[in-house]
Amino acid sequence: DSGVTQTPKHLITATGQRVTLRCSPRSGDLSVYWYQQSLDQGLQFLIQYYNGEERAKGNILERFSAQQFPDLHSELNLSSLELGDSALYFCASSLQDSDNEQFFGPGTRLTVL
Amino acid sequence: EDQVTQSPEALRLQEGESSSLNCSYTVSGLRGLFWYRQDPGKGPEFLFTLYSAGEEKEKERLKATLTKKESFLHITAPKPEDSATYLCAVRPYSGGGADGLTFGKGTHLIIQP
Numbered sequence: 001d002s003g004v005t006q007t008p009k010h011l012i013t014a015t016g017q018r019v020t021l022r023c024s025p026r027s028g029d030l031s032v033y034w035y036q037q038s039l040d041q042g043l044q045f046l047i048q049y050y051n052g053e054e055r056a057k058g059n060i061l062e063r064f065s066a067q068q069f070p071d072l073h074s075e076l077n078l079s080s081l082e083l084g085d086s087a088l089y090f091c092a093s094s095l096q097d098s099d100n101e102q103f104f105g106p107g108t109r110l111t112v113l
Numbered sequence: 114e115d116q117v118t119q120s121p122e123a124l125r126l127q128e129g130e131s132s133s134l135n136c137s138y139t140v141s142g143l144r145g146l147f148w149y150r151q152d153p154g155k156g157p158e159f160l161f162t163l164y165s166a167g168e169e170k171e172k173e174r175l176k177a178t179l180t181k182k183e184s185f186l187h188i189t190a191p192k193p194e195d196s197a198t199y200l201c202a203v204r205p206y207s208g209g210g211a212d213g214l215t216f217g218k219g220t221h222l223i224i225q226p
Contacts, residue, residue, distance in 0.1 A: 002158070004156075033213050033214075035213070042216055042217070043214075043216040045214060056213060090156050090157070092156075101147065101159050102159070102214065104149075104156035104158070104159075105156050107155070
C-alpha cells in the first residue's frame with residue numbers, strides 16, 4: 001500500500017458527461033501528479049500540482065482540468081467525455097517536486113459508453 | 114522530445130532462469146531514471162531511482178544499472194511472484210524543477226514454475 005488513495009475505483013458513464021476523480025496524497029506529500037494509462041498509449045503524464053498551485057502540464061486535453069485543495073487532496077475533472085477517454089487514471093504523490101520518487105495510487109478505471 | 118523504449122515487450126522465463134530487461138532513453142538532460150513494477154489492474158509500485166551513469170541499485174532478486182543511453186533491470190533466479198509488467202521512466206531537466214515522468218510501454222514478464 002503506497003498510502004495514496006483514489007476514489008472511486010470504477011466509474012461507468014456515457015459520452016458527453018462530466019466526472020470528477022479524487023485523490024488523497026500520502027501524508028506529508030505536497031506534490032500531486034495525474035496520469036492516464038490506456039492500452040495503446042501507455043502511462044502518460046497529465047498535470048502536476050504542488051502545494052495548491054499548478055506546476056507542470058503534460059498531454060492534458062482542454063476538456064480536462066484539475067485542482068489541489070488546501071488540505072492537499074486533488075480532483076481531476078473530465079468533461080464532454082468521449083469513448084477514447086476510457087482508461088485507468090492514476091494519481092501519484094511525492095514529498096517535494098524535485099527529485100523525489102513518485103508513489104502511485106490504485107487508480108480509477110473510467111469506462112465511457 | 115523525450116523518449117523511452119523498453120525491450121522486449123514480453124518475456125517468458127522458467128523459474129530460476131535469470132535475464133535482463135532493457136530501457137533505452139533519449140532526454141535533453143537526465144535528472145533521474147525510475148523503475149516501477151505494475152501488477153494487473155493496480156498502480157505502479159516504485160522499485161529504484163538511478164541518477165548517474167555507472168550507478169547500480171539492488172533489491173532482493175532485482176538489480177538496476179544505468180549508462181548514458183540505457184538502463185538494465187537484471188532479474189536473478191526469478192520466482193513466479195516476480196511476474197508483472199516492469200516500467201521504466203525518465204525525469205528530464207526542465208525549468209523550475211517540475212515535471213512529470215515519461216514512461217516506456219513496459220516489459221510484461223511471466224515466470225513459469
